[in-house]
Amino acid sequence: MKHAVVAPFVHAAVSAALLAAVALLLPSCDSTPRERQEAVREGAREIDTAADKAAAVLKRAGNRAARFDSVSRQRSRQPLDDAATKAFNQELLGTSAEVEQLTAQTIEPAYTQLLRNTRDKRRTWTQRDWDYATAVFRRLNDRYRAVRLDLPARNELRIKALQAEFTALETGRDLNDLRDAVRDEPVAR
Missing domain, CATH: 1.20.58 (Methane Monooxygenase Hydroxylase; Chain G, domain 1)
Incomplete structure (x- = not known):
């Protein structure tokens, strides 16, 4: 159940990582090793940034789900009138x-x-x-x-x-x- 809610966020992070990898590969044909090395570093920074953003979104979603579950349990413990x-x-x-x-x-x-x-x-x-x-x-x-x-x-x-x-x-x-x-x-x- 939680996977269906979180899946779009993970999909976005994976898409960003793939785009960064493709961006690294295309210019590598006409570049020097030093230029490719810098491009790899830049790509790694972009992937790290995308992963950090995805992790933050997942953490917020997890905290909200836990809060929802806690409120739901508390409500269900209350006897019905x-x-x-x-x-x-x-x-x-x-x-x-x-x-x-x-x-x-x-x-x-x-x-x-x-x-x-x-x-x-x-x-x-x-x-x-x-x-x-x-x-x-x-x-x-x-x-x-x-x-x-x-x-x-x-x-x-x-x-x-x-x-x-x-x-x-x-x-x-x-x-x-x-x-x-x-x-x-x-x-x-």
Whole structure:
């Protein structure tokens, strides 16, 4: 995950090093050994400068990622508020909010309702809102495990697809937040 965020910075450093090497090779045909030696020194300085810049960018990105991870862990250690959990449960599941009462016939519509509401609201949710939504999703998954053996295979497949979509939406949000946290602001020149 971190490699995808950092890869553009590493690619830029490697590109700079290759350009410096090509610049060294082209004029070497018509130059003296002393001129080539100076060109090599200059190229090495350029490569060192590019490497130093890339290292600084990677260090800043690493520090930001660590800070993001620390804040995320601290947030996840905080217990969820029971009233807010009930409100999210009602908001996301509607008439299926009594999860313990769901049967093999009513659990698929509950998942469908959860995903419909998640798709509608996800762009405005904070990470804490996702914590509450995930708690609702987990309760629904617990009930699914209790009634799974009574489900027809086609319903089970639909539920698996809905579970995968919820996980993908949540993971996408986490990745966007991490990307935003480690993004390197352009340096004013």
